[in-house]
Amino acid sequence: MTVGQLVRAWASELVSAGGDPQQFERDLLHTLLEDIVNSRLDNSGPFREDRRSGLRLITPENKAGFIEGHQLRDLTPINPENRWVLDYVVVMKEAALDYAKRRQLSAPSWWTNGTDAPTTYNSTGPSNAVTITKVEPQALGKTPRIRQYLIEHYPKGVRDPAHCPRKALQKALLEWDQSLSPLDESTLKKAIDAHNANLPKLSPK
Secondary structure, eight states: OOOHHHHHHHHHHHOOTTOOOOOOOHHHHHHHHHHHHHHHSTTOEEEEEEEOEEEEOOTEEEEEEEEOGGGGGOOSSGGHHHHHHHHEEOHHHHHHHHHHHHHHOOOHHHHTTTOOOOOEEEEEESEEEEEEEEEEEGGGGHHHHHHHHHHHHHHHHHOOOSOOHHHHHHHHHHHOOOOSOOOOHHHHHHHHHHHHTTTTOOOOO
């Protein structure tokens, strides 16, 4: 799973009753990045190409190449200019479980229950990269990230274009996450419709 996917999904499981979910997510991200840049995840992943690595970097060619934590040192803490780290750095299952043990956290339920992560990796041969096979499309791509923004900024739903101009919303989204570019209107509409459809229905009085 990418850093962003892992932190969002895991934080929702770990947050205690009455706590601030967003603050807990920020704290989880901070400690995870701290371990990454200090190379604590480098030797806890599966063997691949006669080496062990707990991290992968998704390339523009949609491949995952080896990367070491210290190579990301200059990219943290996360800021608007390097948010791509959240969506392009992959934390392997073994590394996440090792991190959980070291930080004395409950491991992610989908792994402790034997469920696979939403991304699988297949060897491509002698190169230092592996092909990414997306087996859960609904968990990847731009729409989930747009919905996350809408959940945070439009908890009561996105109003019609007359009251919420889509051009202004597109601009705000790109300022929030530059990796969403290019962002077309159809993708934005799909995310808005999904967000609005999942809002709790008010009971009639």
